[in-house]
Amino acid sequence: MPSNKAAYLLAAKSPFEFHPAPLTQPKPHQLLIRTRAIALNPIDAKVHRLAFFPLTYPVILGQDVAGEVVEIGPDVSRFKVGERVFGLAAGSYDEPEQKAFQEFVVLREDLAARVPEGMSWERAVVLPLGVCTATAGLFLEQHLGLKLPVIEVGTGRRERERERERETVLVWGGAGSVGGNAVQLATKAGYEVLSTCSPGNFEIVRGLGAREVFDYLSPTVVQDIVSALQRKRIAGILDAVGGAEAWKFCVEILKGVEGRKYIATVLPTSSFAPSHDDGIEIEQVQALSIKDTDVGKHVWEFLGKALEEGKYETAPEPLVAGRGLESLGKAVDVMWEGVSARKVVVVLD
Ligand SMILES: NC(=O)c1ccc[n+]([C@@H]2O[C@H](COP(=O)([O-])OP(=O)(O)OC[C@H]3O[C@@H](n4cnc5c(N)ncnc54)[C@H](OP(=O)(O)O)[C@@H]3O)[C@@H](O)[C@H]2O)c1
The missing domain is CATH 3.90.180.10 (Medium-chain alcohol dehydrogenases, catalytic domain)
Structure with a gap:
């Protein structure tokens, strides 16, 4: 031995x-x-x-x-x-x-x-912790509870129909480990994804599947994202950065758009007191909460197959x-x- x-x-x-x-x-x-x-x-x-x-x-x-x-x-x-x-x-x-x-x-x-x-x-x-944390926030019922990722075969009329009715997910911080996996997993689950990162990482985050990417340091970042979300329905926000500044921006965005007013965040929210009048919920995600869940099993099996077929990026x-x-x-x-x-x-x- x-x-x-x-x-x-x-x-x-x-x-x-x-x-x-x-x-x-x-x-x-x-x-x-x-x-x-x-x-x-x-x-x-x-x-x-x-x-x-x-x-x-x-x-x-x-x-x-x-x-x-x-x-x-x-x-x-x-x-x-x-x-x-x-x-x-x-x-x-x-x-x-x-x-x-x-x-x-x-x-x-x-x-x-x-x-x-x-x-x-x-x-x-x-991949592992980024995938598990993104999975917990996006797919567990107690968080965003989104549809699970699948390996797409081809495109066509069904794909275009889905395109018209699909909801949008915002991933705050799409260039990081949790954020990059969240962008990919939400895209593979059929959602349109918007994201934020430094301008130097725009191409990377688009390459992972984000439809539009915004500079989180831009003074107009909230307005720009709210404008991009007009006539769309948001399925919620996966905040992969955490902290007072990220939460403030995410709350402001949710106030201006239609859809699910929920933020799944990577950091403890004890220091954050949202106003209950705006109906916005914010909760911390725990990567390990996908242990022993069907969601966790599904995503890890999906991940193995998607990597094998060259349909998932190692980011x-x-x-x-x-x-x-x-x-x-x-x-x-x-x-x-x-x-x-x-x-x-x-x-x-
Ligand atoms: N709760 C859990 O189970 C769990 C699990 C894993 C990680 N986490 C926590 O999640 C956080 C992210 O982890 P990670 O591994 O993904 O880190 P990471 O790979 O270092 O990514 C962090 C990203 O945050 C972005 N960022 C930095 N400052 C920002 C700001 N002021 N506004 C917006 N975006 C900003 C950066 O984007 P640019 O590079 O584009 O500037 C960076 O790519 C860490 O605090 C970590 O401890 C929690």
Whole structure:
């Protein structure tokens, strides 16, 4: 049996330390993978640098991982030993075997998909948390509850008819990890998508499927989006940025348009007090709430097939910050300095 090694935080705000870690056997519907690439998410940097919430140390961080299946647990039906997969390391901080910053990781079968032949580890690994968070906000009944994404075959009269009656989704922040996946998933579900990002990322976000893209720093961004939504019906907003400024803009937009007055947002809304007279609801999305749901299973199966057929983009573009677990500290530094439309990745040989 091989040995495992993990990047540990032994105390709040301490640097990573690299120590042997248990190698856990997968339980029913779980896979054990040998890690080949890890992607970083803002939460990893917030926990590492700010000790964002209280934790019992030592902890292992990380949610996005790709690698080869080395063992399958009982009742696994979708994957075989030796296959290349990527998925969400979906454990809480007291389930360290299901965290990404280590050489062997336990994944759930329902939150994993195959890496298509010819696709690099670093491309596939950018997807998991962005996909899960976008899925929770767009498709879970308690949030926007939209129709699910499907793989389109051809276009024609039916497509044009759907075009006429379809609703619009606004994705606030379409160049990021959550936002880019939300743009793609809502488009694949048949909605028209409008989005915002920096002007330098307009082409990227259009390429993911957005019909129109707006600069969130423009002084007329609210008016411009409200104008674009006239004679249309909004199915709601997926806010992939969060915070007072984003919420203020999203609320102003919903006041001026017809349709569902709901904002699914990525950040906690405790600091936000919407006026109840305008009927606008705002709620935080939790990526992990798609665990054990039909919605989660559907989207991950869709994702595997869509990637296989070349009908889903791996966005944001990976930015490889180093090789080996020991590069994770540097990778956090790169993300902390700020990236735009890039996902910081570490590759393991
Ligand atoms: N609740 C959950 O389960 C959950 C899960 C995942 C992530 N999150 C949170 O969601 C947020 C986004 O995560 P991510 O991984 O998608 O981050 P990301 O890839 O870094 O994307 C963030 C995007 O926000 C845009 N942005 C930055 N400042 C903005 C502003 N003032 N107004 C409008 N847009 C702005 C940027 O667009 P440009 O580059 O075009 O400027 C950037 O692409 C983070 O706070 C993260 O912690 C929550």
